[in-house]
Amino acid sequence: MSVSFEATLPASGPTGIEVPAEVVEGFNAGKRVPVVVTIGDYSYRSTVAPYKGPYMISVSAENRAGAGVGHGDTFTVTLEHDTAPRVVDVPDDLAAAFGDDARAAWQKLSFSHQNAHVQSVLSAKSAETRGRRVEAVLLALQD
DSSP states (O other): OEEEEEEEOOSSSSOEEEEOHHHHHHHTSOSSEEEEEEETTEEEEEEEEEOSSSEEEEOOHHHHHHHTOOTTOEEEEEEEEOOSOOOOOOOHHHHHHOOHHHHHHHHHSOHHHHHHHHHHHHTOSSHHHHHHHHHHHHHHHHO
């Protein structure tokens, strides 16, 4: 099931779009609904969630650029309930650094926390920085 609606990205403040309550309720999947968001020809995975009252979807700088939209723009948004498993591809160097305890801790993390750690490692510009970030992930998994 997919639903389309018109949305406006605020001219300033948080970069998210409000999702009508009837759209969220129509998915019959609770208050935090995993979705595929499509703006024009660009799609990305996200989660609709209540934020200070209304239901919202974030639109990061990367997703704004991909969709070709900016602050103050009005556009059509299509949401489709995303039932596919959310799996993070762990870089080889990070996976190789996992011991049994770290691997077990990693498996307990949510998709978004795993993804944040992986993006940190992947965005390193030098091998030294990447190594430090792998170590930082391992330290975070000990907590």
